[in-house]
Amino acid sequence: MSPTFGRTSALLEIRGLAKRFGGVIAVDGLDLSVEAGEVRGLIGPNGSGKTTTINLVSALYRPDAGQVFLDGERIERLRPHEIAGRGVARTFQISKLFGNMTVLENVLVPALAELDRGARRAPEQIRERARRLLDLVLLDGLRDAPAKELSGGQSMLLQIARGLMLQPIRLFLMDEPFAGVHPTIKDTIMETILNANRDEGVTFLIVSHEMATLRRLASRVSVMHEGRLIAEGSFEAVANQPAVLEAYLGG
Amino acid sequence: MPSSASELIPPLARRIGLALAVYAALAWLPWAVSEYHLHVLVTSFYYVVLAIGWNLLAGYTGQFSLAHHTFAGVGAYTSALLVLHAKVPIVVGVAAGGALAALLGWGLGTLCLRMRAIYLALATWAFAESVRLFVAVEYQITRGDLGLMTPFFFGTPRPTPHYYVFLALALGAILAAWQLVHSRVGVYLRAIRDDEEAAAVMGVDTFKWKRVVFAVSAVFAAIAGGFQGHYVGLLSPTPMKFNEMAIIVIMVILGGLRTFWGPVVGAVFIEVLSEALRPWGETRMVLFALLVILVARAYPAGLVGLGAGIAGYWRAKRDRRRASP
Numbered sequence: 219m220s221p222t223f224g225r226t227s228a229l230l231e232i233r234g235l236a237k238r239f240g241g242v243i244a245v246d247g248l249d250l251s252v253e254a255g256e257v258r259g260l261i262g263p264n265g266s267g268k269t270t271t272i273n274l275v276s277a278l279y280r281p282d283a284g285q286v287f288l289d290g291e292r293i294e295r296l297r298p299h300e301i302a303g304r305g306v307a308r309t310f311q312i313s314k315l316f317g318n319m320t321v322l323e324n325v326l327v328p329a330l331a332e333l334d335r336g337a338r339r340a341p342e343q344i345r346e347r348a349r350r351l352l353d354l355v356l357l358d359g360l361r362d363a364p365a366k367e368l369s370g371g372q373s374m375l376l377q378i379a380r381g382l383m384l385q386p387i388r389l390f391l392m393d394e395p396f397a398g399v400h401p402t403i404k405d406t407i408m409e410t411i412l413n414a415n416r417d418e419g420v421t422f423l424i425v426s427h428e429m430a431t432l433r434r435l436a437s438r439v440s441v442m443h444e445g446r447l448i449a450e451g452s453f454e455a456v457a458n459q460p461a462v463l464e465a466y467l468g469g
Numbered sequence: 470m471p472s473s474a475s476e477l478i479p480p481l482a483r484r485i486g487l488a489l490a491v492y493a494a495l496a497w498l499p500w501a502v503s504e505y506h507l508h509v510l511v512t513s514f515y516y517v518v519l520a521i522g523w524n525l526l527a528g529y530t531g532q533f534s535l536a537h538h539t540f541a542g543v544g545a546y547t548s549a550l551l552v553l554h555a556k557v558p559i560v561v562g563v564a565a566g567g568a569l570a571a572l573l574g575w576g577l578g579t580l581c582l583r584m585r586a587i588y589l590a591l592a593t594w595a596f597a598e599s600v601r602l603f604v605a606v607e608y609q610i611t612r613g614d615l616g617l618m619t620p621f622f623f624g625t626p627r628p629t630p631h632y633y634v635f636l637a638l639a640l641g642a643i644l645a646a647w648q649l650v651h652s653r654v655g656v657y658l659r660a661i662r663d664d665e666e667a668a669a670v671m672g673v674d675t676f677k678w679k680r681v682v683f684a685v686s687a688v689f690a691a692i693a694g695g696f697q698g699h700y701v702g703l704l705s706p707t708p709m710k711f712n713e714m715a716i717i718v719i720m721v722i723l724g725g726l727r728t729f730w731g732p733v734v735g736a737v738f739i740e741v742l743s744e745a746l747r748p749w750g751e752t753r754m755v756l757f758a759l760l761v762i763l764v765a766r767a768y769p770a771g772l773v774g775l776g777a778g779i780a781g782y783w784r785a786k787r788d789r790r791r792a793s794p
Contacts, residue, residue, distance in 0.1 A: 233481075276670050277670075278666060278669075278670065297674075297676070298666075298670045298671070298675075299669050299670035299672050299673055299674045299675065301670070302670055302671060302672035303672055307670075307671075308670050310667070312667075313668070314664050314666065314667040315662075315663075315664070316659065316660045316663035316664060316667065316668070317663050318659065318662075318663050318727070319656075319659055319660065319663060323656060323659075325669050325670075326656065327656060327660050327668065327673065328658070328671045328672050330653040330656050331657065331672030331673045331674075332672060332673060334653070334654060334657070334672075334673075335672070336672065369579075379546075380671060384671075384672065454630075
């Protein structure tokens with residue numbers, strides 16, 4: 219029987235998570251927990267297993283070992299749409315929009331998918347939230363444009379708005395939301411994250427290499443190296459830890 | 470308060486009304502054209518149903534199946550055998566063919582769930598060939614290449630009464646596909662086609678809907694195939710060859726893959742052209758293949774996209790003329 223004891227107050231709890239691709243061990247016994255209401259940064263050198271971790275939590279990959287708990291419930295064997303159904307949204311580093319659909323249709327997908335799971339929401343309510351979110355990410359004027367016509371930064375904004383359409387949304391996983399994005403769009407993304415966190419209590423786990431930006435958003439960061447957690451705490455606390463310096467500078 | 474009558478009538482009822490109006494408007498044709506031309510129309514309508522079904526699968530969901538024609542064969546043989554041996558009414562036989570195709574479609578869809586592009590095409594092609602060989606080899610049941618005589622739907626091979634059935638089938642298929650594509654299910658399907666991973670993490674049950682659309686498109690094909698069998702009166706494994714699938718692909722691509730009206734326009738266009746060029750024999754396939762290459766290279770939206778483009782051009786030109794003093 220699988221152990222479900224030891225439940226903590228963490229919204230996301232990862233225990234001993236492992237994933238290998240052939241001979242490459244991408245995630246190697248990762249332990250990580252994120253409290254509800256937190257904005258957490260997930261950093262680490264290239265190839266340290268951050269994106270794989272996000273893919274494992276959102277069930278795009280099946281783990282080889284380990285457990286993932288969402289609010290005490292084991293979710294590592296669920297399918298991606300079931301994870302979404304539990305209020306876990308995500309963005310991808312590369313643009314993964316529904317390119318041939320309009321901007322508005324893109325944000326409607328999660329809400330319409332909820333209806334398939336038996337959720338009851340009035341069409342006006344869905345439309346209203348979609349419009350409000352598009353307005354927030356400054357894309358309302360482009361709502362009827364095909365998503366494939368958006369710039370890189372706008373695509374990221376749309377991915378974020380699309381994720382926030384999940385209701386209720388509890389955890390938002392973001393993979394490099396600031397990479398290659400214009401500074402003004404970066405500000406819009408930050409503002410959207412902070413608003414969702416403050417107003418709706420959305421918990422964020424953000425993978426990013428943009429330390430300065432992440433520092434303004436996240437109070438705590440977790441540092442990964444070679445598939446494991448090597449440090450955790452405030453930026454100041456982890457910045458001078460020898461393990462972190464060694465991971466980044468190659469010792 | 471509703472400002473016009475159209476707001477008082479629910480959309481589905483309005484569309485059914487529109488379909489009935491089109492049916493009535495085309496009901497006079499058997500009096501106006503020869504039986505030969507009517508036969509061409511009946512065959513066109515048969516292909517309209519097949520092409521719409523395949524467009525749901527390939528155009529809307531991105532599942533490039535090469536077994537669509539097989540389901541037409543499954544429908545035809547199931548109905549013919551049931552009518553011949555179990556003496557069921559033809560309509561019951563056709564419905565049974567649809568049900569069997571739904572099951573097989575669901576199964577084939579399940580098999581192909583994790584397959585993409587070329588692998589899905591190859592797996593469905595292998596399925597299609599297996600079914601065709603089964604039909605050819607099991608001649609004690611199917612009479613193989615000798616051909617299976619099957620009763621005519623109206624007791625006659627003449628196209629006139631069948632025209633009304635196939636017109637109804639084509640309009641029914643258009644209506645059913647319209648409802649599907651313009652419902653939230655249509656949004657799931659297009660999301661799956663554009664990015665299956667993103668659709669899944671946004672909450673779309675991709676496995677469920679990929680299977681559903683496989684089954685639905687199989688039912689479209691099987692019902693059309695069932696009635697076609699009872700129109701032609703003789704079944705053989707020949708229409709289950711890859712050529713038939715190629716025709717369906719050509720119709721959809723030429724008409725406009727991913728467009729709603731593409732398969733309708735493409736099916737009628739190719740069937741009529743095919744008859745007009747009958748003296749060319751198999752050379753027609755070369756012409757069609759060249760046309761497909763041309764469309765895929767130069768105008769992926771097909772004839773429907775071309776029409777929309779020309780209409781847009783004239784509209785813009787007219788607006789410019791009106792705007793200038």
